[in-house]
Amino acid sequence: xxxxxxxxxxxxxxxxxxxxxxxxxxxxxxxxxxxxxxxxxxxxxxxxxxxxxxxxxxxxxxxxxxxxxxxxxxxxxxxxxxxxxxxxxxxxxxxxxxxxxxxxxxxxxxxxxxxxxxxxxxxxxxxxxxxxxxxxxxxxxxxxxxxxxxxxxxxxxxxxxxxxxxxxxxxxxxxxxxxxxxxxxxxxxxxxxxxxxxxxxxxxxxxxxxxxxxxxxxxxxxxxxxxxxxxxxxxxxxxxxxxxxxxxxxxxxxxxxxxxxxxxxxxxxxxxxxxxxxxxxxxxxxxxxxxxxxxxxxxxxxxxxxxxxxxxxxxxxxxxxxxx
Amino acid sequence: xxxxxxxxxxxxxxxxxxxxxxxxxxxxxxxxxxxxxxxxxxxxxxxxxxxxxxxxxxxxxxxxxxxxxxxxxxxxxxxxxxxxxxxxxxxxxxxxxxxxxxxxxxxxxxxxxxxxxxxxxxxxxxxxxxxxxxxxxxxxxxxxxxxxxxxxxxxxxxxxxxxxxxxxxxxxxxxxxxxxxxxxxxxxxxxxxxxxxxxxxxxxxxxxxxxxxxxxxxxxxxxxxxxxxxxxxxxxxxxxxxxxxxxxxxxxxxxxxxxxxxxxxxxxxxxxxxxxxxxxxxxxxxxxxxxxxxxxxx
Amino acid sequence: xxxxxxxxxxxxxxxxxxxxxxxxxxxxxxxxxxxxxxxxxxxxxxxxxxxxxxxxxxxxxxxxxxxxxxxxxxxxxxxxxxxxxxxxxxxxxxxxxxxxxxxxxxxxxxxxxxxxxxxxxxxxxxxxxxxxxxxxxxxxxxxxxxxxxxxxxxxxxxxxxxxxxxxxxxxxxxxxxxxxxxxxxxxxxxxxxxxxxxxxxxxxxxxxxxxxxxxxxxxxxxxxxxxxxxxxxxxxxxxxxxxxxxxxxxxxxxxxxxxxxxxxxxxxxxxxxxxxxxxxxxxxx
Ligand SMILES: Nc1ncnc2c1ncn2[C@@H]1O[C@H](COP(=O)(O)OP(=O)(O)OP(=O)(O)O)[C@@H](O)[C@H]1O
Ligand SMILES: [Mg+2]
Numbered sequence: 001x002x003x004x005x006x007x008x009x010x011x012x013x014x015x016x017x018x019x020x021x022x023x024x025x026x027x028x029x030x031x032x033x034x035x036x037x038x039x040x041x042x043x044x045x046x047x048x049x050x051x052x053x054x055x056x057x058x059x060x061x062x063x064x065x066x067x068x069x070x071x072x073x074x075x076x077x078x079x080x081x082x083x084x085x086x087x088x089x090x091x092x093x094x095x096x097x098x099x100x101x102x103x104x105x106x107x108x109x110x111x112x113x114x115x116x117x118x119x120x121x122x123x124x125x126x127x128x129x130x131x132x133x134x135x136x137x138x139x140x141x142x143x144x145x146x147x148x149x150x151x152x153x154x155x156x157x158x159x160x161x162x163x164x165x166x167x168x169x170x171x172x173x174x175x176x177x178x179x180x181x182x183x184x185x186x187x188x189x190x191x192x193x194x195x196x197x198x199x200x201x202x203x204x205x206x207x208x209x210x211x212x213x214x215x216x217x218x219x220x221x222x223x224x225x226x227x228x229x230x231x232x233x234x235x236x237x238x239x240x241x242x243x244x245x246x247x248x249x250x251x252x253x254x255x256x257x258x259x260x261x262x263x264x265x266x267x268x269x270x271x272x273x274x275x276x277x278x279x280x281x282x283x284x285x286x287x288x289x290x291x292x293x294x295x296x297x298x299x300x301x302x303x304x305x306x307x308x309x310x311x312x313x314x315x316x317x318x319x320x321x322x323x324x
Numbered sequence: 325x326x327x328x329x330x331x332x333x334x335x336x337x338x339x340x341x342x343x344x345x346x347x348x349x350x351x352x353x354x355x356x357x358x359x360x361x362x363x364x365x366x367x368x369x370x371x372x373x374x375x376x377x378x379x380x381x382x383x384x385x386x387x388x389x390x391x392x393x394x395x396x397x398x399x400x401x402x403x404x405x406x407x408x409x410x411x412x413x414x415x416x417x418x419x420x421x422x423x424x425x426x427x428x429x430x431x432x433x434x435x436x437x438x439x440x441x442x443x444x445x446x447x448x449x450x451x452x453x454x455x456x457x458x459x460x461x462x463x464x465x466x467x468x469x470x471x472x473x474x475x476x477x478x479x480x481x482x483x484x485x486x487x488x489x490x491x492x493x494x495x496x497x498x499x500x501x502x503x504x505x506x507x508x509x510x511x512x513x514x515x516x517x518x519x520x521x522x523x524x525x526x527x528x529x530x531x532x533x534x535x536x537x538x539x540x541x542x543x544x545x546x547x548x549x550x551x552x553x554x555x556x557x558x559x560x561x562x563x564x565x566x567x568x569x570x571x572x573x574x575x576x577x578x579x580x581x582x583x584x585x586x587x588x589x590x591x592x593x594x595x596x597x598x599x600x601x602x603x604x605x606x607x608x609x610x611x612x613x614x615x616x617x618x619x620x621x622x
Numbered sequence: 623x624x625x626x627x628x629x630x631x632x633x634x635x636x637x638x639x640x641x642x643x644x645x646x647x648x649x650x651x652x653x654x655x656x657x658x659x660x661x662x663x664x665x666x667x668x669x670x671x672x673x674x675x676x677x678x679x680x681x682x683x684x685x686x687x688x689x690x691x692x693x694x695x696x697x698x699x700x701x702x703x704x705x706x707x708x709x710x711x712x713x714x715x716x717x718x719x720x721x722x723x724x725x726x727x728x729x730x731x732x733x734x735x736x737x738x739x740x741x742x743x744x745x746x747x748x749x750x751x752x753x754x755x756x757x758x759x760x761x762x763x764x765x766x767x768x769x770x771x772x773x774x775x776x777x778x779x780x781x782x783x784x785x786x787x788x789x790x791x792x793x794x795x796x797x798x799x800x801x802x803x804x805x806x807x808x809x810x811x812x813x814x815x816x817x818x819x820x821x822x823x824x825x826x827x828x829x830x831x832x833x834x835x836x837x838x839x840x841x842x843x844x845x846x847x848x849x850x851x852x853x854x855x856x857x858x859x860x861x862x863x864x865x866x867x868x869x870x871x872x873x874x875x876x877x878x879x880x881x882x883x884x885x886x887x888x889x890x891x892x893x894x895x896x897x898x899x900x901x902x903x904x905x906x907x
Contacts, residue, residue: 031520038428107360136548248457250551282555507746515759516736
């Protein structure tokens with residue numbers, strides 16, 4: 001049987017699947033490549049950034065080597081540079097911040113994820129704490145100078161007066177101090193801890209809690225024995241992420257730490273952090289070696305935060321995998 | 325008989341008080357948790373109150389249109405018009421640089437790479453990039469722009485802010501695109517749409533409110549950044565003079581005036597804080613509005 | 623035998639497929655719109671369809687029925703290659719569209735999907751106006767003057783029996799329509815690009831009985847211009863609308879395959895396979 005109509009239809013170009021459409025193909029492939037190129041350049045940016053900072057730190061690395069890390073001397077006039085006071089300041093202020101922010105952040109996370117309060121109080125409360133993250137840190141610093149330090153000063157004096165036998169409180173406070181830096185950093189990183197921990201706590205399956213409650217455990221026993229252990233990796237991840245933020249925070253610290261290079265065990269003494277010295281000296285650095293030393297410091301900070309953040313991201317990933 | 329006995333024992337069991345220790349522990353922990361939560365709210369309230377208290381008295385038309393008064397002079401108009409303009413200028417430059425890269429990276433992660441290893445790798449790197457301290461972005465921009473042009477400039481500042489905005493834009497774009505149901509992509513494809521048409525005419529078009537929300541949040545964050553600007557744009561008492569000269573910004577002005585010996589400069593720092601927080605708030609509210617629009621559409 | 627050779631010629635030199643080239647080979651007539659041969663389908667490494675062979679005739683309505691999970695959706699999505707957008711898939715065997723292998727590497731896949739349209743189970747209008755929804759497929763292929771576009775949209779909406787309901791609100795969002803209207807809009811959208819085959823995956827399963835009747839009536843009007851393949855869970859629907867019926871089922875290994883295929887009347891009255899009989903009479907899954 002032949003059917004000329006059908007045959008004709010078959011011949012129509014319209015039925016032809018192989019009909020080339022060069023314009024469309026070019027558009028599609030061009031677009032695909034364009035998207036790829038942009039995505040790879042975003043990833044490449046991190047490499048570029050690492051490379052540039054390493055390269056510019058090179059002169060200082062060649063000059064000072066690893067002694068840089070241990071030397072306490074930072075003298076621009078003599079062109080002798082050592083990173084120890086800054087590393088010390090960064091590490092100690094961040095540690096202080098964690099010591100203060102972790103319990104508070106966890107408390108906020110628990111209060112806003114458990115049903116102590118009705119939902120219409122709970123969610124705005126969580127949002128409010130989150131709001132701290134939206135305030136530019138330079139404004140937090142300004143508040144630190146004019147509100148926090150004056151409030152903190154009596155406490156610092158009290159510590160000095162009564163606990164001076166403890167080395168940590170052994171010097172007379174003048175206002176700006178390592179302690180002030182720790183407190184203000186705690187405020188800055190608080191939302192990081194509370195928001196992520198809250199998400200983590202909310203992700204814990206309800207059955208787990210109900211099982212424990214039905215065995216007769218009280219709410220707090222359930223929280224301590226069941227919920228916190230189950231969310232440990234997530235909370236640790238949040239804490240490490242917050243540590244990363246604290247290490248890299250610049251303005252708030254710079255404005256209250258006192259910016260005095262030196263290692264002093266007393267928390268009431270002014271100190272200096274890596275970020276502060278970068279913020280203070282970069283714009284005025286003229287000597288190649290001075291710029292190099294600052295770059296070296298930037299490299300140290302970059303590597304530390306990179307490692308800390310890598311660990312944090314991995315921890316949070318591990319937690320999400322475990323929950324799913 | 326048996327039934328009532330059972331009821332009795334159940335009743336006593338239910339009504340039996342917890343041990344004193346356990347009760348105290350419960351109450352104590354609840355108390356501590358609430359006290360700590362209160363402590364968390366204290367700084368926020370104090371900061372906002374202080375900004376209002378110190379910032380409002382000086383807030384007037386004058387601050388938006390005049391340049392900073394020379395130090396110590398109290399009888400001339402004092403304002404931060406140049407800093408406002410500088411912030412807008414640099415955030416604008418940063419958006420121009422970061423939005424194309426960020427949106428395209430988001431498109432790659434959501435539409436092209438999906439679950440492939442390459443996409444996971446790029447996503448991971450973007451997350452890491454997002455957590456790079458802002459001062460490091462400043463150092464990078466210093467090395468790339470300031471050293472090569474021998475000049476602190478708005479471009480250097482914009483570049484530094486762009487480095488900070490890029491990963492935020494990319495990640496929020498990806499999230500927004502992932503919210504578009506797959507059925508939209510399938511519908512477009514089944515009408516013969518190629519990936520370019522499907523992505524732009526359907527997916528990006530439907531996700532536009534979400535993408536805009538992400539952009540606005542990134543803009544808000546960039547507007548408040550200070551550290552990277554300190555070593556790239558520096559500051560200035562004058563109007564911005566082209567893109568390649570030191571440029572004032574709100575945040576750097578606040579920092580510079582914070583420790584000033586002149587009360588009127590400290591005053592201006594507070595007023596600038598109020599305006600900056602206001603800008604950040606407006607941007608956030610705008611972004612919420614866009615987010616609301618999105619939820620209405622779907 | 624000879625004709626088979628011609629197919630392989632066609633496939634191996636697709637770029638030479640200008641109309642004149644085809645004319646020089648004796649055109650094959652009465653080609654089925656779709657010729658499926660020994661089709662096996664995998665999602666990743668998991669096989670979900672095994673050895674399906676059938677001819678779907680032009681301008682006929684073919685219903686696909688079978689228990690849930692037997693691969694009906696997979697089968698019709700394989701016909702316009704839409705499932706490769708979601709997951710990595712692997713296809714063995716062939717599906718020929720008027721003699722051309724759909725899975726040939728040089729196939730223009732966008733053109734293919736335009737020729738073989740699809741209506742999905744859940745209505746999925748774009749979040750734009752009714753007009754833009756229908757015009758979308760037309761616009762992406764060509765620029766048309768506004769008046770022509772208006773005509774296309776109107777006739778597509780008329781074919782989908784939606785015109786009277788929406789002609790006054792063409793600029794309104796498609797998301798404001800009812801579920802049944804949305805589904806008819808999706809049908810209009812698919813018709814607007816003038817496909818040769820329309821695939822429908824349970825198009826009525828989310829709709830009320832009255833809308834379902836409307837859409838069934840529509841489908842029957844299509845067969846004058848179109849080849850329709852429709853997946854349905856509704857036996858009555860299959861028997862009411864279709865000319866041919868294919869019954870798919872799974873075996874013990876949970877891989878779907880074609881059990882029986884034939885005229886709808888035959889399948890529904892004297893199916894040869896006992897599993898088909900059981901399923902149709904509701905004694906199965
Ligand atoms: N994207 C996918 N990736 C992996 N497996 C899939 C995917 N889609 C479907 N499957 C599997 O393939 C098999 C066939 O699915 P399919 O959707 O084709 O069934 P169906 O006959 O349409 O069922 P229903 O009547 O419920 O719609 C099922 O076992 C299903 O789990
Ligand atoms: Mg199905």
